[in-house]
């Protein structure tokens with residue numbers, strides 16, 4: 224029985240600046256039901272404020288506390304440990320870390336830095352990690368889709384630093400079970416009474432299953448034929464977020 228619906232953003236509700244067909248109506252439909260909705264994303268090229276504006280620009284009605292981002296989770300993780308991060312992040316979100324002391328860093332934060340992934344920056348991350356700085360990754364995604372093309376995501380860059388320094392990163396955001404549990408804690412639903420909907424078979428679906436949540440893979444966004452065979456476990460496969468919402472409502 225579904226009581227909470229967790230929706231990934233990019234590739235589920237929109238693709239870049241294009242709203243996906245039926246997404247607006249689907250979200251309205253579920254918001255008019257008893258299901259609690261949460262919006263969750265690993266996107267690290269937009270600030271929380273920009274993400275809310277992006278969603279609202281499409282016409283989605285999103286309350287500020289309903290949005291959970293991996294960037295917020297990273298901020299919390301660093302704050303709790305009073306760390307000084309070397310921030311290998313996109314220019315768009317650099318300001319999100321302005322309140323951290325960043326001189327003489329003792330931690331490394333890697334998010335989707337796009338063109339910021341220069342040799343100099345990756346090497347600096349590697350050198351700090353080799354000296355013992357913890358490595359924090361915002362998501363572990365392989366690729367994402369935007370503006371009609373697939374783009375390399377943060378995962379491979381985190382793996383590069385892990386490999387060179389011989390360490391393991393701590394991952395915040397999806398697929399970390401802690402992230403799913405943090406989102407769930409804001410609802411009245413337990414894991415088995417939630418449904419995670421996403422277009423990333425690893426980050427969204429496998430991550431949710433590992434956290435104990437039922438999951439639904441949508442054939443939109445970055446979905447590629449055959450993705451459903453790339454992981455083990457039982458999950459639903461549907462053509463759109465509208466179908467996923469029908470599934471959740473039928474089970475509510």
Ligand SMILES: [Mg+2]
Pocket residue numbers: 231232233234235421422423444
């Ligand atoms: Mg997605």
